[in-house]
Amino acid sequence: MCYRCSTTNSLLRQTGNACTSCRQPLEFSFVSFEPLPVVEFVLEEGISDEEAVRLIQMEPPQKKSSGPVITDEGTTQTLVLSGPSDDQLDDENDPFTSTNTEMFL
Structure with a gap:
């Protein structure tokens, strides 16, 4: 399948x-x-090739993870466990992702 025009070849x-x-x-x-979905992009004016490579290889900023919240209201204690949101997921600590990426290295 062509990822550009969706034609089955x-x-x-x-x-x-x-x-x-x-x-x-x-x-x-x-x-x-299988055919790979190759993406072509054009650099903006004023960005050199070296700067583009540096930006691509740069690590994303670390997100602050939220932990459990304990509230104590008189006779009731509440523990709220909230998992990370989609933008806070960390592929490095995910055992499924790390196992699968090790297979292809």
């Missing part, structure tokens, strides 16, 4: 490794041999 095609409809070159995964 046959395995054998006369255009080689390109889409039969829009002629977009197809890049294949070495693991699954």
Whole structure:
């Protein structure tokens, strides 16, 4: 399948490794041999190539995680456990993600 125009391409095609409809070159995964969704972007004016590479490799800022909240109201104590929101999820500490990424290294 072409991720640019959503055309389903046959395995054998006369255009080689390109889409039969829009002629977009197809890049294949070495693991699954499926076409990869390659993203092309253009730098804004004033950003050099070196600065773009630095920005791509830069670590995102750390998010402050929220812990459990205990409230004591007279005769009632309440413990509220709230998990991290989607933007606070940490893939480094996730055992499922770390196991799967180790397989492909």
